[in-house]
Amino acid sequence: MPNKVYIKLIFSALFLFLAITVSAQNNSKNSKSGWTYTKNSSVVELKTNEKDSLKVDFLSIKADTGLTILQNQFGIPETDSGMIKIEAFIDNVISQNDSTSPAMFVHVKMGAKIVALKDPRIVDLLGRSSSGKVTISIPFDRKINNLYLGFVLNPNSLVSCRNYRIKITQGEFSKEWESTHSSKFQTVTDFAANLQLLGKVWGYLKYFSPKISDEDIAWDRILINNIDTLFKNTDRENFLHVITKLVDTATYENSCTLTSSPGLDSATAFEKMNIDYTWIFDSSVLDERLKDQLLSLSRCYQHFENDYVKTPVETGKPSPEFAEDGYDKNSLSEYRYRLLSLFRYWNIIEYYGPYKYLVKERWSHILEELIPEFTAANTSSKYTRALLKLNASIKDGHATTSxxxxxxxxxxxxxxxxxxxxxxxxxxxxxxxxxxxxxxxxxxxxxxxxxxxxxxxxxxxxxxxxxxxxxxxxxxxxxxxxxxxxxxxxxxxxxxxxxxxxxxxxxxxxxxxxxxxxxxxxxxxxxxTFQKRTTGGNGAYQLISDSILYVNVEKWKNTDVPTTKNLLAVASNVIIDCRYYPSWDFIEFASVFFQDTTDMIKFMVVQNYPGLLKEQVARSIPSSDFRYKGNIYVLMSEESLSRPEMLIMFLKSIKKNIYFVGRTSAGADGDIASIPMIGRNNMEFIYSGLGVFFPDNTATQGVGIEPDTYITETKAEFIDGEDVILKNTIDLIQKKRFP
CATH class of the missing domain: 2.30.42.10 (PDZ domain)
Structure with missing residues (x-):
């Protein structure tokens, strides 16, 4: 897994290396070829190709103290689109540990502006390669005219390589690439289906197999290499070999004889509603040995420290947290990394999405639909459109990213x-x-x-x-x-x-x-700017008439307790505006509206076992010193999203003298979780990481909560700024038209 301190150090170095180059006579040494390196290196050997400045026949650099940077700048003819490809054979790489491994970096630029950059650790590039060959590919879809590239070494590390080559080609924009990659989805039977199965097996192993985390296996790198292998050789036998090797790499020899996981034995059907291994059982590609290897992981699952996810059980937080490598923040990632993004997102929702059941049937096949689109997305706009389509497919109101x-x-x-x-x-x-x-x-x-x-x-x-x-x-x-x-x-x-x-x-x-x-x-x-709804009141509370108190749940604070209680003592009607995002202060204060202890809401919390949820019922605790006896009117609309919706659900458990007025709530409830993706598209990918239901398992996600009295939206709301819902509620109270 990526070391955050190391990554921060590398990025700091990369953004500072221009300054280092400027002061080269004081801080660095130069070769005739244009390569520059800092004095922190005790030994540097560099043999360049005299006929081609983009080739280095042999390179060796050893870092003793401090951060060492070997770098070069190349001016190139202005190019609109194409692929930067760097290849080298690594003969030796030494570091204190994998997290401080030397890194290769590439800055693709137009003038002084960075168009794309990449800085992978060499140990990650090597993966399980026996040949020592490493490749960095960076597609670009905008003008460039120069490159900065080289190596970054931490103290007490060394790297030596040969045949370091820099190529600039049309890459993913060329007809040749189209014929060898995108066209396979039309010419090779079941090619997308095979890649879909690869992505599913890879993600299943990632979350069920302890070996990947125990042995710090570079699981992303293995997927990337396998994608490359399958595009080069589409034979069925090769695919089976890739899947078999993938499973064998990730699994220990299994002596477990359990027929079901102990973690599932006590779970209810509702808690297990998202668990589905049909794709394994029904696969016509996986043989019985592979199926048994995979299913034994779920049967014999015991919690382990997974490098890629921390669940609410481990953190005490409402939603899971994911640790993933961003690799690059370029507007266009290379096709294998685009597919990695797709598979990463799909498997997070598959095993840690409480509301996966909403799209369960479609979700099972969405990969096969999107794999060709992600592969062919050879411009930043196409890639972003593919990401947006993926994000929209989960039908989650929290996932309205950027x-x-x-x-x-x-x-x-x-x-x-x-x-x-x-x-x-x-x-x-x-x-x-x-x-x-x-x-x-x-x-x-x-x-x-x-x-x-x-x-x-x-x-x-x-x-x-x-x-x-x-x-x-x-x-x-x-x-x-x-x-x-x-x-x-x-x-x-x-x-x-x-x-x-x-x-x-x-x-x-x-x-x-x-x-x-x-x-x-x-x-x-x-x-x-983002449009906010016209305020329904001037402050945290407002006495509209002698008998009507209005409360704005967002502005209300604990300091308002004494005054609010005094006003509630004389007001026979209270309006609680849940179109606003309520403060936790008010949610706690809402106990004054409950007369009895009752089940209010059921949370479905992600568990350690991938796909499993756990019911947690929240119960009301009536206030011990003051209980409101009057009529309660709750304002709601499509603005009632997430926490406002949760407050409405709390109040719905009050059965007497309460009325809900307005329009259907958003249907986007639950705490949010973030999905780390690859690429710089100015988007944050989030989803509902906590399931929220009524105590009888009635869902609100994607449905919303219906009011008792529906107030139709009119032009007056957005033209005159009139609060139609509040106005109608006051009118209904005064005319006593409520049931």
Missing amino acids: SSLLPHFSLSGNGSLLPFRLTLLDGKAYVAKIDTLYAKHTGMKQGDEVVSINGYGVQYLIETLRSGISHVRREMKDRVITQHNLLARTPIQKDSSIVKFVSNGAIGRASVYQDQNYFKQYDFKPFW
């Missing part, structure tokens, strides 16, 4: 932003806010319907954006589009933004040239 990037990666054209905010209502887009000067120039005004943007029909834009958002319900996808103002970020095709709209029954056309002056004359600040 939504503001959706228009850029989902549509062609240049980045843009329009000086207005659009809100979706019943599948149509309306102007909620607009820059005053833009409105004057174009005739567009608040409340107008927009029908097309930059050549795209609004309905097409909405459907395209929805496809990249990880929600089950359409209204929640539309909420994301509205809150992040995604329609106003639609790319332009040339140099002007063109918007068609309906105003007072007539079609209008707003065409504005987007030059530097465009971004100076209009105020964009109100439209860049």
